[in-house]
Amino acid sequence: MKSMLIISRQGPWSGPGAREALDIALAGGAFDLPLGLLFLDDGVFQLVANQHPTSLEQKDLTANLQALPLFGVESLYASARSLQERGLEGATLKLAVEVLDDSALTALIDRYDQVLTL
Template identity: 70%
Template sequence: MAKSMLLISRQSPWGGPGAREALDIALAGGAYELPIGILFLDDGVFQLVPKQQPAAIEQKDLGANLQALPLFGVEDLYVCRQSLRLRSLDGQPLSLPVTLLEGPELANLLDRYDLVITL
């Protein structure tokens, strides 16, 4: 049986390669039916802000990769509520349906996966 993997995405969409790499790993693992979840934490929550305009800073849009996650079977998407709150995003619409977690729920999430990778 395949091991489950949780990707913790902590980087903003344009703060370096981490955000794109996390999505690439998730999509590749999903294609092989690996049980994968993603936790958007810290500046990683900015990846979920809809209607971004990456062309203005000459970057590629991560939106298509995010929208492809459910198509590849990656449906366990989590967000740290405190990360949203600290970035004034709490209560704002997000580009994907996510489960909001905080406090002990985050620790419980980590315990549910065999592998945890932070990017």
């Protein structure tokens, strides 16, 4: 079975990409597809706690994020550069992710058979 890395690059409320990335990850996990999920660029904003999506008339993605490990999606990563550029720290995120520098990101991407960017 081929492995897949999903790269989520959109903020949680900037369009459908964040939700679609989570939906694909949850579906893949339900079918035991070996996959990882990488939060990159504005995608790291999905990991920030205490967001208020109802004020934007959006659905909260927190439940989807918290369900990832329940569906077997445990390979979760975030870009150290993306976090730093946005003033975020790995210790303050609502989801446990492995924070990777640029060289580790390159190695990560090379490990997967397929890469899907949303």
